Every structure is written in C-alpha cells, then in structure tokens.
Amino acid sequence: MKATEQFLNQRACVLGAGVSGIAAARLLAAHGGCVTLLDAAPEARLARARGALAGSGVLLRGGADTLPDEPFTLCIASPSIAPEHPWLRACTARGIPVAGEMELGYAFWRGRLLAVTGSKGKSSVVKLCADALTAAGLEAVPAGNYGVPLSACVLERPALPWAVVEVSSFQLEQVAAFRPDVAILLNLQADHLDRHGSMAAYARLKFRLFARQVAGDLALLPAGMDVPEPLPAGVAVQTFGSGGADWRYSPGRLAGRVGGAPGVLRFAGTWFDNPVLGEAAAAAAGALHACGLSPAQIEAGLAAFHPLPHRMQRLAVHRGVVYIDDSKATSLTALAAALKMTPEPVRLIAGGRLKEHDLGAVKELLAMRVRKVYLIGESTRALWAAWSPVVGCAACGDLPAAVAQAAREAAPGEAVLLSPGCASFDQFDGYAQRGDCFARLVQALEMTA
Structure with a gap:
C-alpha cells in the first residue's frame, strides 16, 4: 500500500499554473487540502487556469514573485520550476x-505503471505502448510529460488498469517513492545540460527512474549502456538494441524472448521500421511483452501506430518537393536522426536557441545528406561559422523567409526538412507553434501554385 498521508489535509502551495500545477492543486484540494496555486504570470493571463479550478476551492494567485509568508506544510513544484x-x-x-506533481499523482494512482524516459523518442514510445495496451483490452492512458498529468489521471480515470508515463529529467528531480512496474530508459544524449550541469548529473537523474523498483519489476536498458550505480536487487534487467541484446532490431523484424523462448515479431513497413526508430520499437516490444501482450497484439500495435505531430511528419508534396515537419527536433542528435530517416536529398531549415555547444558533431552528415542549410533564429551566426565550411548556408532570419527561399531553390525529388536542432523559444512559444507555422507556410505554397 502506498503512503498518502503526507499529501492529506495539507496547507499546500503549488508552484506553476500550467496543466500539471492545476492537476496537482485539484488533487490536493480533493483530499482535504487548503491549496494556494502560485504563478508569476499576471492575473489577466490566468483565465484558463481560473476556469479549470472553478468550484475546487483552490486559491489562485498571479503575479507572484515571492513565496507568500503563510504556514505552508507542503509544496508541489511543477517540472518547469528549476531547483534554484x-x-x-x-x-x-x-x-x-x-x-513534484508526478510524485503526488503516483501516491494516489491505483493502477499499474509503465514509465519511459530518455533523451529522445519518449512520446512516440508512450503513445505506441498506450495504444497497444488499449487495443489489447488493457485500457491505458498516456500520462506525464506526454498526455495528461498523473494527478489528473487519478481524478478523471482512476479505475484504469495502466498508465503509460513519459518521465522527463525535470520530473525525476523531485521523485522519492515513484515506482513503475515496467521502466524504459531509451537513450542518453546531451540535453538540458544548462539545467543539470553535466552529462554525469543528467545520467544519474535518468537512472532515478529505477531507484524504487522492487523484485518482479522490469528495467529495460540500451545494450552496452554504462550503469552509474547498481539497480535494486531482484529487479529484472533486459536490454534492447540492434545486436547482442535481449530485444533486437533488424530490418522488418524484432527478435526477443517471447514467453521464455526465442521469438520473432514482424513489423516491416511500419513507422518504426528503420535504423533510427527500430531500437525504440525493440524496447517497446519488451515492455509490452512484460505487460502481458501476445506477439500478435504487439505486432498489431506497431502496425496501427500513427506518428505524433511535428515528428518527421510528411506534410505535402509541392512541385515534386516533399515538405517534412520535424519541429520536435530540438537537439543536434535529433537533427542527425532526421537526416538519416529522410531518403531524399535534403534542404534543411535549422536554428533557434541552442542547447549544446558541440556544433561540429553533425558536419559529416550535413556534407553527405544536405544540399543547403537555411538558418533561422538567434543561433544563425554560430551555426554558419560551424557548418558553412562543409555545406552551403543561407542566413534567412525567420521561418517564413527560410521556407520561401528553400521552396524557390528545391528541385523535384528533394525534401525541405524543418529539423531545427535547437529550441524554439527565441521566436516561438514552443516546438508545436513552430511546426504549425511551418505547416501554414507549406499550405500557402500549395494555394499560390
């Protein structure tokens, strides 16, 4: 039985009036709490939050720059609130x-948990697993960093047998008791080092996903990954990869131990059947098998999968040129993966707010796969300096100018790929807004043809 006493009847402050903060405040209030929800945004910008909290008894305060001088007995911090x-x-x-909000939701969640963390690819694996479980008759909700906050799942869908939770490094900063029945670490790549300080610190945070697992739980790790500290005794550890792993990808097939015996899953022609995503499919197959799905049910889930928006989304073909929205690629590692997944010669739109410093790591791939780079945002000067010796670059400034120039210069059989390799916050509210802008610009090309 989980311990919930620390969250009952508390005088609580919740920091951040986004979706996770609202869900946490509502859950605490439902369990006898006197709850104040704080946000730095002015009151005029909090209408949506105020509407979502109507009738809950939660006090919402906007324009907060300091913690109120009140006798709070508990604080719930949204993931966006940095430790300092x-x-x-x-x-x-x-x-x-x-x-953290996820820790709060976990305390009251009565179903089982499949959790996914990693640097890239989490949301797609969460969606795949939740959809496959539901199609197999084990209804599941996608939750956490993708889907709805776990606290909202408790309030709105408490009887579901499974939640499939995307877990970010920010959320792992605040976990203590969180314990998934099945846990996947997809990969480790340089990301969020501006917050975490070093790859070693980032890796230690990611491995906190397994810290509270117990005998009978399953941890899925990339084959060959260094483990910073031993996992808890009795936790079953399986590996995934392209060779020498418990769950292995090769073109068109996944091999693993199905029901204790070697088995093969067929997934040729699915969205995951490529060297970039195949290993993620192997991890998902291992997790779904542990959740009780049969090989046929796992194959059906892979075949039925539809990718999320802004992830290698082929929007249109205009005058023989394909336009691809990969706005979710906010790191250079994700940009490199997009180039490997695009069979056509590429005209690349890249740039924004840089999250890393090793800009030369993708130069060889740029030279091999890219006809020209169209640079946008505040990183233009740095990317030009790093990349122009190996590939033609154009300083376009913003996305409309980049799309217009790429469309003029692209030849039939090529691809115009938005895969920025950077965060979007210099020019957009987020990667989704950036991708939506790209889609509108592409649609306008078709309308003016």
Missing part, C-alpha cells in the same frame, strides 16, 4: 517539504 528558483529556496529555508 527563489520559491524553492524559500521552501528550503522555511523547512517546507517539496514534492
């Missing part, structure tokens, strides 16, 4: 216990 934020420093100074 003044609000959290004030909690530490005043001895107020701090937990």
Whole structure:
C-alpha cells in the first residue's frame, strides 16, 4: 500500500499554473487540502487556469514573485520550476517539504505503471505502448510529460488498469517513492545540460527512474549502456538494441524472448521500421511483452501506430518537393536522426536557441545528406561559422523567409526538412507553434501554385 498521508489535509502551495500545477492543486484540494496555486504570470493571463479550478476551492494567485509568508506544510513544484528558483529556496529555508506533481499523482494512482524516459523518442514510445495496451483490452492512458498529468489521471480515470508515463529529467528531480512496474530508459544524449550541469548529473537523474523498483519489476536498458550505480536487487534487467541484446532490431523484424523462448515479431513497413526508430520499437516490444501482450497484439500495435505531430511528419508534396515537419527536433542528435530517416536529398531549415555547444558533431552528415542549410533564429551566426565550411548556408532570419527561399531553390525529388536542432523559444512559444507555422507556410505554397 502506498503512503498518502503526507499529501492529506495539507496547507499546500503549488508552484506553476500550467496543466500539471492545476492537476496537482485539484488533487490536493480533493483530499482535504487548503491549496494556494502560485504563478508569476499576471492575473489577466490566468483565465484558463481560473476556469479549470472553478468550484475546487483552490486559491489562485498571479503575479507572484515571492513565496507568500503563510504556514505552508507542503509544496508541489511543477517540472518547469528549476531547483534554484527563489520559491524553492524559500521552501528550503522555511523547512517546507517539496514534492513534484508526478510524485503526488503516483501516491494516489491505483493502477499499474509503465514509465519511459530518455533523451529522445519518449512520446512516440508512450503513445505506441498506450495504444497497444488499449487495443489489447488493457485500457491505458498516456500520462506525464506526454498526455495528461498523473494527478489528473487519478481524478478523471482512476479505475484504469495502466498508465503509460513519459518521465522527463525535470520530473525525476523531485521523485522519492515513484515506482513503475515496467521502466524504459531509451537513450542518453546531451540535453538540458544548462539545467543539470553535466552529462554525469543528467545520467544519474535518468537512472532515478529505477531507484524504487522492487523484485518482479522490469528495467529495460540500451545494450552496452554504462550503469552509474547498481539497480535494486531482484529487479529484472533486459536490454534492447540492434545486436547482442535481449530485444533486437533488424530490418522488418524484432527478435526477443517471447514467453521464455526465442521469438520473432514482424513489423516491416511500419513507422518504426528503420535504423533510427527500430531500437525504440525493440524496447517497446519488451515492455509490452512484460505487460502481458501476445506477439500478435504487439505486432498489431506497431502496425496501427500513427506518428505524433511535428515528428518527421510528411506534410505535402509541392512541385515534386516533399515538405517534412520535424519541429520536435530540438537537439543536434535529433537533427542527425532526421537526416538519416529522410531518403531524399535534403534542404534543411535549422536554428533557434541552442542547447549544446558541440556544433561540429553533425558536419559529416550535413556534407553527405544536405544540399543547403537555411538558418533561422538567434543561433544563425554560430551555426554558419560551424557548418558553412562543409555545406552551403543561407542566413534567412525567420521561418517564413527560410521556407520561401528553400521552396524557390528545391528541385523535384528533394525534401525541405524543418529539423531545427535547437529550441524554439527565441521566436516561438514552443516546438508545436513552430511546426504549425511551418505547416501554414507549406499550405500557402500549395494555394499560390
């Protein structure tokens, strides 16, 4: 039985009025809490949050720059609140216990959990697993960083047998008791180092996903990955990869131990049947097998999968040129994966707010696969300096200018690929807004043809 006492009847402050903060505030209030939800945004921008909280008894305060001087007994921090934020420093100074929204939701969730973390590809694996479980009769909800907050699942769908949770490194900063029945670490690549400081610290956070697992639980890891510290005793560990792993990808097939015996799953022609995504499919197959799905049910889930928006999404073919939205690619590793997945010669739109410093790691791939790079955003100068010796570059400034120039110069049989390799926050509210803008620009090309 999980311990919920620490979250019952608390005088709580919840930091951040986004979707996770709203869900946490509602869940605490439903369990007897006197809850204040704080956000730095002015009151005028919090209408949606106020509507979502109507009738809950939660007090919403906008324009907050300091923690109110009230006798709070608990703080729930949204993942976007960094550990060094003044609000959290004030909690530490005043001895107020701090937990994350996912930890709160976990305490009250009564179903089983399949959790997925990693640097890239989490959302697609979460969607695949949730859809496959539901199609097999084990209804599941996608939750966490993709889907709905786990606290909202508790309030709105408490009887479901499974939640498939995408877990970010930010969420893992605040976990203590969180324990998934099945846990996947897809990969480890340089990401969010501006917050975590080093790859070693980032890796340690990711491995916190397994810290509370017990005998009978399953941990799925990439074959050959270094483990910073031993996993708990009794946890079953399986590996996935392209060779020498418990679950192995090769073109058109996945091999693993199905029902204790060697078996093969066929998935030729699916979205995952390529060297970039195949290993993620192998991890998902191992997880779904552990959840009780048969080989036929796993194959059906892979065959039925439809990719999420802004992830290698082929939008249109205009005058023989294909336009691909991969706005979700916010790192150079993701950009490299997109180039490997695009069979056509590429005219690449890249740039934005850089999250890393080794800009030369993709130069060889750029030279091999890219006809020209169309640079946007605040990283233009840095990317030009790093890449122009090996590939033609154009400083376009913004996305409309980049699409227009790429469309003029692209030849039939080529692809115009938006795979920025950078965050979007210099020019957009997020990668989804950036991708939607790209889609509108492509649609306008077709309308003016």
